[in-house]
Amino acid sequence: MGLVVQKYGGSSVADAEGIKRVAKRIVEAKKNGNQVVVVVSAMGDTTDELIDLAEQVSPMPAGREFDMLLTAGERISMALLAMAIKNLGHEAQSFTGSQAGVITDSVHNKARIIDVTPGRIRESLDKGNIAIVAGFQGVSQDKKDITTLGRGGSDTTAVALAAALDAEVCEIYTDVDGVFTADPRVVKKAKKIDWISFEDMLELAASGSKVLLHRCVEYARRYNIPIHVRSSFSGLQGTWVSSEPIGDQKVEQAIISGVAHDTSEAKITVVGVPDKPGEAAAIFRTIADAEINIDMVVQNVSAASTGLTDISFTLPKTEGRKAIDALEKNRPGIGFDSLRYDDQIGKISLVGAGMKTNPGVTASFFEALSNAGVNIELISTSEIRISVVTRADDVPEAVRAVHTAFGLDSDTDEAVVYGGTGR
Amino acid sequence: MGLVVQKYGGSSVADAEGIKRVAKRIVEAKKNGNQVVVVVSAMGDTTDELIDLAEQVSPMPAGREFDMLLTAGERISMALLAMAIKNLGHEAQSFTGSQAGVITDSVHNKARIIDVTPGRIRESLDKGNIAIVAGFQGVSQDKKDITTLGRGGSDTTAVALAAALDAEVCEIYTDVDGVFTADPRVVKKAKKIDWISFEDMLELAASGSKVLLHRCVEYARRYNIPIHVRSSFSGLQGTWVSSEPIGDQKVEQAIISGVAHDTSEAKITVVGVPDKPGEAAAIFRTIADAEINIDMVVQNVSAASTGLTDISFTLPKTEGRKAIDALEKNRPGIGFDSLRYDDQIGKISLVGAGMKTNPGVTASFFEALSNAGVNIELISTSEIRISVVTRADDVPEAVRAVHTAFGLDSDTDEAVVYGGTGR
Numbered sequence: 001m002g003l004v005v006q007k008y009g010g011s012s013v014a015d016a017e018g019i020k021r022v023a024k025r026i027v028e029a030k031k032n033g034n035q036v037v038v039v040v041s042a043m044g045d046t047t048d049e050l051i052d053l054a055e056q057v058s059p060m061p062a063g064r065e066f067d068m069l070l071t072a073g074e075r076i077s078m079a080l081l082a083m084a085i086k087n088l089g090h091e092a093q094s095f096t097g098s099q100a101g102v103i104t105d106s107v108h109n110k111a112r113i114i115d116v117t118p119g120r121i122r123e124s125l126d127k128g129n130i131a132i133v134a135g136f137q138g139v140s141q142d143k144k145d146i147t148t149l150g151r152g153g154s155d156t157t158a159v160a161l162a163a164a165l166d167a168e169v170c171e172i173y174t175d176v177d178g179v180f181t182a183d184p185r186v187v188k189k190a191k192k193i194d195w196i197s198f199e200d201m202l203e204l205a206a207s208g209s210k211v212l213l214h215r216c217v218e219y220a221r222r223y224n225i226p227i228h229v230r231s232s233f234s235g236l237q238g239t240w241v242s243s244e245p246i247g248d249q250k251v252e253q254a255i256i257s258g259v260a261h262d263t264s265e266a267k268i269t270v271v272g273v274p275d276k277p278g279e280a281a282a283i284f285r286t287i288a289d290a291e292i293n294i295d296m297v298v299q300n301v302s303a304a305s306t307g308l309t310d311i312s313f314t315l316p317k318t319e320g321r322k323a324i325d326a327l328e329k330n331r332p333g334i335g336f337d338s339l340r341y342d343d344q345i346g347k348i349s350l351v352g353a354g355m356k357t358n359p360g361v362t363a364s365f366f367e368a369l370s371n372a373g374v375n376i377e378l379i380s381t382s383e384i385r386i387s388v389v390t391r392a393d394d395v396p397e398a399v400r401a402v403h404t405a406f407g408l409d410s411d412t413d414e415a416v417v418y419g420g421t422g423r
Numbered sequence: 424m425g426l427v428v429q430k431y432g433g434s435s436v437a438d439a440e441g442i443k444r445v446a447k448r449i450v451e452a453k454k455n456g457n458q459v460v461v462v463v464s465a466m467g468d469t470t471d472e473l474i475d476l477a478e479q480v481s482p483m484p485a486g487r488e489f490d491m492l493l494t495a496g497e498r499i500s501m502a503l504l505a506m507a508i509k510n511l512g513h514e515a516q517s518f519t520g521s522q523a524g525v526i527t528d529s530v531h532n533k534a535r536i537i538d539v540t541p542g543r544i545r546e547s548l549d550k551g552n553i554a555i556v557a558g559f560q561g562v563s564q565d566k567k568d569i570t571t572l573g574r575g576g577s578d579t580t581a582v583a584l585a586a587a588l589d590a591e592v593c594e595i596y597t598d599v600d601g602v603f604t605a606d607p608r609v610v611k612k613a614k615k616i617d618w619i620s621f622e623d624m625l626e627l628a629a630s631g632s633k634v635l636l637h638r639c640v641e642y643a644r645r646y647n648i649p650i651h652v653r654s655s656f657s658g659l660q661g662t663w664v665s666s667e668p669i670g671d672q673k674v675e676q677a678i679i680s681g682v683a684h685d686t687s688e689a690k691i692t693v694v695g696v697p698d699k700p701g702e703a704a705a706i707f708r709t710i711a712d713a714e715i716n717i718d719m720v721v722q723n724v725s726a727a728s729t730g731l732t733d734i735s736f737t738l739p740k741t742e743g744r745k746a747i748d749a750l751e752k753n754r755p756g757i758g759f760d761s762l763r764y765d766d767q768i769g770k771i772s773l774v775g776a777g778m779k780t781n782p783g784v785t786a787s788f789f790e791a792l793s794n795a796g797v798n799i800e801l802i803s804t805s806e807i808r809i810s811v812v813t814r815a816d817d818v819p820e821a822v823r824a825v826h827t828a829f830g831l832d833s834d835t836d837e838a839v840v841y842g843g844t845g846r
Contacts, residue, residue, distance in 0.1 A: 016476060016479035016480050019480050020480055023480075050499065053439060053499075053503060054502075054503060054506055056439035057439050057442050057443055057446075057503050057504075057506050057507040057510065058506040058507060058509065058510040059510070061506050064516070064517075065502045065503075065505040065506050065509070065515075065516075065517055066502070066506070068498055068501070068502040068505075068517050068519075069498070069499055069502035069503060069506075071498070072495040072496075072498040072499045072502075073495075075491055075492070075494070075495040075498070076473065076476075076492055076495045078491070079477075079488045079489070079491040079492035079495075080476055080477060080480050080488075080492060081480075082488040082491075083477060083480050083481040083484050083488050083489070083492075084480040084481060086481065086488070087480065087481040087482070092488075093487070093488075094487075094488055094491050096491075099567075144522075
């Protein structure tokens, strides 16, 4: 008998009908002879509604009380799901993050899991129950306060529980059929990926793919927990994410896993920086001290006549204001002429372990963009990824062009999006 | 510096505006030099909405999961309230029932508090914080599961915390100005009671007054915690409930505290019972075994010719079906001719410690009813209460007639109802 961890997102349990549908699917897994642990998110837009309420009573909601508020959403969905399962004649018990032994640090609103002690879950499973666990939440080790894990936290809860319980697989149910070779809303001919390695999935997640978040994949890779991303609206096989292909999955590995894009970043250019040692360090120390994560960095070739250069970097749009303020404040220490802020950029990334051994990939990528009339502003590469920054308006066309150029197009428009955004 | 426990009902925190208004009032109490503990109910109709959702996924929601579901409502309101207080520049921390040390038995949906260990609350108060506690919920002593205290449970939470923390007063904020001499929706000239003894308040609560529930008053009397029932919508003094009048309250105690009524009961008459020892016992053992609480009981004088008698009793309408079924099932053992069920009855009760020493009260009560043309079907008395059962339709007129006859009418229509039902 195997142990399976299943995670259902908010769009899968958006209403009473959704909860009953999910309950049936859980009972099927149980009937197939598995021990079943289910991690569930808040119903539909519950979390956003709670955030909205919080903003009405306080302009800057944050910290301990905000976590206490947000975790109410998962308590509602998990209790309802347990009731719906009982109504199908099976025993189910729901557990808060704290009851499930999800121990975190004390960083409210984006806590990190530091340990999972699932004693009560194990006990409940051994009694033959289905265990339902509130996603997205834990309890802080030192203060015993309720914490939340930040966006996508329920996926991380599921993977962490799967690791702690030594599960065979962590199934992530969402509103799409799996991970696609590109965003199906942009590329109609995007193909579902049957299997993808942890490494390629990490690069896709870091490049803007929203099906799985980076942190969750990282956790799964560390503990070697296979993830099966699939739809809660269909019975189809989804995408397996693991270290090696499992079972009868295609042995022939694709050169390119997929094309990701991201329009959530902005670009800051620091103009007229003296081209001498320590200048870049001063800029990025300033940014780091403001606790801002940056993505791509490019330094122009210095103009010989002036001895000045420009440094550009990308960062989340939401951090733009903070970064500009921090740099302006430190302008005397750093020394630069001016700052340029541009939030009309997009990033297109090509990801695939195969590019290590296929030297033509970079050239083909740039050719495809050029043929589509897309101008490249910045370039960044890793061993298994190439990313470029373009105008935001060019992104959809660029993604389609690259997708076609690398032979990723499906023969049919197979991608189906069932519900909302699915987080 | 005193310690005050305040409790706010759902109608007081129905929306963001309500929460902000309540936050201001709490901060005032703090500024007046008090340590403040606040018990809060779920916002407005949240609990009813959650019950509705539960009924959609399962026809008989109950038990552990139902409690897990319902307690989400208080977590939302308490977290929002803590945020609103912080926004006014004061420190507040919210606590679940479990965190507040509200220990209960394991009877889900109507657990009883067996201990309160408010160590974390005390610690938070000593740091200068305002402590916000989720009403209506606790944690079971043996299983560490979340429990709820049943209807009116937040009032009980407040009184229990007040007792455990040795508070000076437990303030119950609601949507009316206090306890009135009759239901203001029925008697326009009902007067607010300035002070009432625990004993009279217990009788009023048992007789249908809904402002405070019986269990909460019982708890307050046991630990001698003064309750101040008042409106969260006005700054007026409300009704003090305590063993003795406090401060400058009128020393002259009224003979009659008030008139209560109740139309939530039904009457069952067991017809043709052999008038011999053990018959009544057989009937009420049957009812007790079905876990039904009965209220009034009357046995008719036996008809000499037949040796048969009738026994009538009242019980909550919601238990009617169950009682009839239980009696029919035991008909052979009990021995009776037939059962009559009547749910068109109402009960009017006159309550006041003064009636012990004023022998004319009973006569005046019956005269008032008679003058109003109201027929009496059953009578029951205690030392400080007289109750009669009449037709349900007669109740409003009967209450008004009795209220006037005992000189309880106010000179003005002073009763104001601000919001919803206020639980």
